[in-house]
Structure formats: structure tokens, C-alpha cells
Amino acid sequence: MSVAEQLDTVLITGASTGIGATYADRFARRGHPLVLVARNRQRLEELSARLSREYHVKVEVLAADLTAPTERAVIERRLAEDQAIGILVNNAGMGGGSVLAQTPPDAVQAMIELNVTAPSRLVAAALPRLVARGHGGIINIASVLALAPELFGGAYAASKSYVLTYSIALNKEVAARGIRVQCVLPGVTRTEIWGQSGGLDAIPAHMIMEVDEMVDAALAGYDMGEVVTIPSLPDIDEWNRFDEARRRMAPELSLSVAADRYKSDIPEDA
Numbered sequence: 705m706s707v708a709e710q711l712d713t714v715l716i717t718g719a720s721t722g723i724g725a726t727y728a729d730r731f732a733r734r735g736h737p738l739v740l741v742a743r744n745r746q747r748l749e750e751l752s753a754r755l756s757r758e759y760h761v762k763v764e765v766l767a768a769d770l771t772a773p774t775e776r777a778v779i780e781r782r783l784a785e786d787q788a789i790g791i792l793v794n795n796a797g798m799g800g801g802s803v804l805a806q807t808p809p810d811a812v813q814a815m816i817e818l819n820v821t822a823p824s825r826l827v828a829a830a831l832p833r834l835v836a837r838g839h840g841g842i843i844n845i846a847s848v849l850a851l852a853p854e855l856f857g858g859a860y861a862a863s864k865s866y867v868l869t870y871s872i873a874l875n876k877e878v879a880a881r882g883i884r885v886q887c888v889l890p891g892v893t894r895t896e897i898w899g900q901s902g903g904l905d906a907i908p909a910h911m912i913m914e915v916d917e918m919v920d921a922a923l924a925g926y927d928m929g930e931v932v933t934i935p936s937l938p939d940i941d942e943w944n945r946f947d948e949a950r951r952r953m954a955p956e957l958s959l960s961v962a963a964d965r966y967k968s969d970i971p972e973d974a
């Protein structure tokens with residue numbers, strides 16, 4: 705972590721429990737002042753009291769529903785204007801129903817508002833200021849389902865693919881301007897999110913990571929400068945090969961002629 709970044713305030717969404725609350729604990733332990741965002745003010749205040757007591761850092765609580773445009777706008781304004789905020793952790797997210805045919809349109813939209821629209825808007829609000837000051841960090845929490853939509857998750861997996869693609873594009877644009885971008889792809893992590901979407905009981909124990917282990921690994925990846933961190937993947941070359949295969953296609957993804965396999969084999973004068 706650079707000296708310039710060390711005392712930056714960190715704004716964390718979805719900080720009232722689970723992965724976000726664990727990020728709050730770890731950044732406070734590192735000495736960062738915090739701004740914690742979620743809907744449940746009481747839980748945020750309890751966490752804030754514990755963190756300021758244990759780590760002697762300033763912790764501010766902003767209760768907001770990130771799917772409500774007027775409440776989200778307060779967070780956007782703060783990110784656009786507060787020079788002290790140098791790191792944004794886009795963590796708030798929800799499951800969206802695993803069976804597409806049984807998921808009502810409003811539920812799909814609510815999930816997209818939280819998992820896709822909110823992080824995109826928060827980055828858009830913060831970015832001009834971060835670029836102007838020339839240093840900062842953006843951590844976006846996706847999911848391994850971004851790489852494995854067949855496993856589970858329907859539109860939820862797609863929302864996390866968006867977060868991955870968005871983070872790669874964002875990194876391309878801002879890495880050279882002093883902004884560190886990291887996309888974290890957790891596997892199954894023991895948090896309350898599983899309360900909403902069926903529970904962890906059906907999942908083999910060897911696939912479930914404790915939240916402390918997940919966040920500590922993700923922060924180690926951040927410190928190493930990784931753009932994509934997959935906490936449980938034993939061999940990072942697996943990801944590197946996948947990414948390389950994608951990049952190898954790039955020169956041929958837009959050409960003036962269609963591929964031979966799409967051409968009729970019937971001669972024109974027949």
C-alpha cells in the first residue's frame with residue numbers, strides 16, 4: 705500500500721454485515737478512517753462504535769438504500785466531493801433468484817439496481833475526483849459465478865459478469881492514472897446472503913469459505929496489485945490462461961468479412 709493511500713478514508717457499501725463488515729474491520733485495523741453505507745443504521749452504528757473503540761479510527765455511518773435514487777444520490781455526492789475518500793469498496797449486493805422462470809421482473813430489476821447500477825454510479829461519481837488527485841483505489845466485489853454462470857444464479861451470475869467486465873475496462877482506463885482497480889470473485893462465503901437464497905446446507909463444506917479468510921485473501925491480492933482476485937483458486941495460472949485465451953481472440957473479433965463457416969456453399973450463379 706502506498707504512503708499516499710495509507711490514510712485515505714475508505715467508503716464501503718453493504719458494510720452492516722458479512723463481507724462488507726469484515727472489510728470495515730480490516731481497513732480500520734490498518735488505520736483508515738471509514739464511511740460505512742447500508743440500510744440498517746443500528747447495525748452500522750454498532751459496528752462503528754466497536755471499530756472506533758478498538759482501532760481508534762474515525763468511522764462515519766450513512767444509512768442509505770442504494771436502490772433508491774434519492775438515497776443513492778447522497779452517497780454519490782459524498783464520493784464526488786469528499787477529498788478524504790480515496791478508496792471505494794463496492795460490496796453491497798443481493799441474490800436475484802436462481803430459477804429465471806420463477807423470478808418476477810421486479811425482483812430481477814431490484815437485483816440489477818443494487819449489483820450493477822449502484823456500483824457503476826458510485827464509480828462514476830468518484831472517478832473524476834480520484835483521477836484529478838492521481839491516486840486511489842476501487843474494489844468491486846463480483847463472484848466466481850461471473851466465470852461459471854451454469855453453476856447457479858441466473859441473472860445474479862450475469863450481474864457479476866458485468867462487474868468483472870466493468871472492472872477490467874475501468875482498470876484499462878485508469879491504471880496509468882494512479883487508480884488501483886481490483887475485482888474480487890468470492891466463491892461460496894459464509895454470510896447472511898445465504899439466508900435469503902436457500903441456505904448453505906446443501907453445499908459441501910469443502911466449498912464454503914469463512915468470511916475472514918475470504919476478505920484477508922482479497923486484501924492480500926489488493927496489496928499484490930492484482931486486478932482480478934479469486935480467493936479460492938489454487939493456481940492463478942488457470943485464470944491467466946483463461947484471460948490470455950480471451951485476449952488472443954481480440955484481433956479477429958471485428959473483421960470486414962464473415963467467417964467462412966457462415967458463408968453459403970451454394971455458388972452465386974447456381
Ligand SMILES: NC(=O)c1ccc[n+]([C@@H]2O[C@H](COP(=O)([O-])OP(=O)(O)OC[C@H]3O[C@@H](n4cnc5c(N)ncnc54)[C@H](OP(=O)(O)O)[C@@H]3O)[C@@H](O)[C@H]2O)c1
Nearest residue numbers: 718720721722723742743744769770797847893895896897
Ligand atoms: N457470500 C457469498 O457466498 C458471496 C459469494 C460471491 C459474491 N458475494 C458478493 O459479496 C457481496 C457481499 O455479500 P455478503 O455475502 O456479505 O452479503 P450479506 O451478508 O447479505 O450482506 C449484504 C450487505 O449489503 C447491504 N445491502 C443489501 N441491500 C442493500 C441496499 N438496497 N442498499 C444498501 N445496502 C444494501 C446489507 O445491509 P442492509 O441490509 O443493512 O442494507 C449488507 O450489509 C455481494 O455483492 C455478494 O453478491 C457473496
